[in-house]
Amino acid sequence: MSRFVIPLAVFIVLVAFLAIGLGHDPGTVPSPLINKPAPDFRLAQLHEPTKSFTAQEMRGQVWLLNVWASWCVSCREEHPLLVQLARSRAVPVYGLNYKDKREDALAWLTEFGNPYLLSATDTDGRIGINYGVYGVPETYLIGRDGVIRYKQVGPITPGILQETILPLVKDLSK
Amino acid sequence: MKRVRLQLLLLCLGFQALSGQIVAQEAKRIADDPELERRVMNLSQELRCLVCQNETLADSRADLAVDLRREIREQMKAGKSDKEIISFLTARYGDFVLYRPPVKPTTYLLWFGPFVLMVIGFVVLFRYLKQRRELISRQPLSPEEHRRAKELLQVVPEKEPA
Numbered sequence A: 001m002s003r004f005v006i007p008l009a010v011f012i013v014l015v016a017f018l019a020i021g022l023g024h025d026p027g028t029v030p031s032p033l034i035n036k037p038a039p040d041f042r043l044a045q046l047h048e049p050t051k052s053f054t055a056q057e058m059r060g061q062v063w064l065l066n067v068w069a070s071w072c073v074s075c076r077e078e079h080p081l082l083v084q085l086a087r088s089r090a091v092p093v094y095g096l097n098y099k100d101k102r103e104d105a106l107a108w109l110t111e112f113g114n115p116y117l118l119s120a121t122d123t124d125g126r127i128g129i130n131y132g133v134y135g136v137p138e139t140y141l142i143g144r145d146g147v148i149r150y151k152q153v154g155p156i157t158p159g160i161l162q163e164t165i166l167p168l169v170k171d172l173s174k
Numbered sequence B: 001m002k003r004v005r006l007q008l009l010l011l012c013l014g015f016q017a018l019s020g021q022i023v024a025q026e027a028k029r030i031a032d033d034p035e036l037e038r039r040v041m042n043l044s045q046e047l048r049c050l051v052c053q054n055e056t057l058a059d060s061r062a063d064l065a066v067d068l069r070r071e072i073r074e075q076m077k078a079g080k081s082d083k084e085i086i087s088f089l090t091a092r093y094g095d096f097v098l099y100r101p102p103v104k105p106t107t108y109l110l111w112f113g114p115f116v117l118m119v120i121g122f123v124v125l126f127r128y129l130k131q132r133r134e135l136i137s138r139q140p141l142s143p144e145e146h147r148r149a150k151e152l153l154q155v156v157p158e159k160e161p162a
Helices: A002-023 A073-088 A102-112 A126-130 A158-173 B002-029 B034-045 B063-077 B082-093 B105-138 B143-153
Strands: A042-044 A052-054 A063-068 A093-098 A119-122 A138-142 A148-153
Touching: A063 A073, A073 A093, A073 A102, A073 A158, A093 A126, A102 A119, A119 A126, A126 B063, A138 A158, A148 A158, B034 B063, B034 B082, B063 B082
Parallel strands: A042 A119, A063 A093, A093 A119
Antiparallel strands: A042 A052, A063 A138, A138 A148
């Protein structure tokens, strides 16, 4: 009897491990920045390059920092949801325009709509490195204390927004 | 056959020459300090490109890899040690950027799991062999079993296939 039971048990365990493995997205690397202070930056604003924007000035607010670029295909996929989110005023959305040309970025926003209260321009991607950006779009949820509470790699989906991000916003706004 | 082999050899040599050229081109662009460049390459061999995860930072042509190599180069110029640069990168991208993950409680299973499995395998194997040997010495074959074993072991000459 045990001749069959043991290999069967081993097989089932193996299948269970493989099944769990299939559910993981190897493209998503857990960020070490969760629950760490958001790296500060001072960058020129996209629409008014003479003005700057700093992460520091957002202290006291719960906000989303969405890393985007006009050359990024998945950003288009995510964009309508961001526009909708901005309209709902559930949480202020700021943009980090990553390694983009100013004209292209402005044209892109004109074409698809601008969900951002403002966008900062990270032309050479240095601030992106500080935030551990490796694939645009990426979105950071930052609390009042300036601590990163959640990071989304890849486009935000309606499911993630409703089930993860908005409840977290509610929690952090308390 | 010989000719094919020669062609293959020539092909390989051709590729090598080609890749040599590519390396030379890369080096020309940034060769103001070959010693520094070697350090950058050595360190980035140890680091994973996050975009194409099976490539090292040294091999990858992804935009992010170029940026990260620039970051490493600048930090080295600023006199940072390899260790400091690695901790800079792991603070931002996690241990995932390291091809050699550090030994710590969350990676114990990764580092020692295979050895544990091997030890378990040996224990199972030795116990099984011991059990079998005891069984043989405790209950030797009966005359009837002896006869059957002999019968089974006698090779019946098969017909040669035509």
